[in-house]
Amino acid sequence: MNRILEDVIRKNKPMVERITSENTMGYVVSDNAASAVAESSFDNTSALAIIKHMNGALVGMAQSVIRDLDPTNKLCYLRVATRKFEYLIAPEEVFTITVVQ
């Protein structure tokens, strides 16, 4: 797995604990290049499903929509609210964080 990613995850451990102790159901940190799960509090199959559906399809489409409307703009984060819970998705350069609450 990416060395830089591991460092970042280790450095953010207290923040992750704070987030998960609040009202969240879980989180997934995915590596963009490999489209694989880097870190997750869900079981592997659900995490992979979330990555495949959300990150792959929806985030990419939302990013291209924003850039289509204004080429200088870019997507900072995405919140998908559903009846049961809410997905907070933050895409970055090398990774993407998805939190379910």
Next chain:
Amino acid sequence: MSAEVEEMLKRFQTYKNIAGIIIVDNDGIPIKTTLENTQTVHYAALMQSLVVKARQVVLDLDATNEFTLLRMRTLTHEVILAPSDDFYCIVIQKPSD
């Protein structure tokens, strides 16, 4: 019905943060808008595909769930997409934070 809608639109326009509101029906045709025409049509067309995709994604992840709101935060503003039975509503606002 449309009197209430007009009233709501007028109320929303007094909020300083809101840059525009577009109401699009299921075929992708904007029925009410506060922005100019070319921009409106552009937004409506793009959001149409996004709404369909988002609905599918949520349904795929959990068949009992349904997608209620989509918020995209960009550098310059925030776009909120609220789907409903016969139409969906796009709000563009300058973020307050």
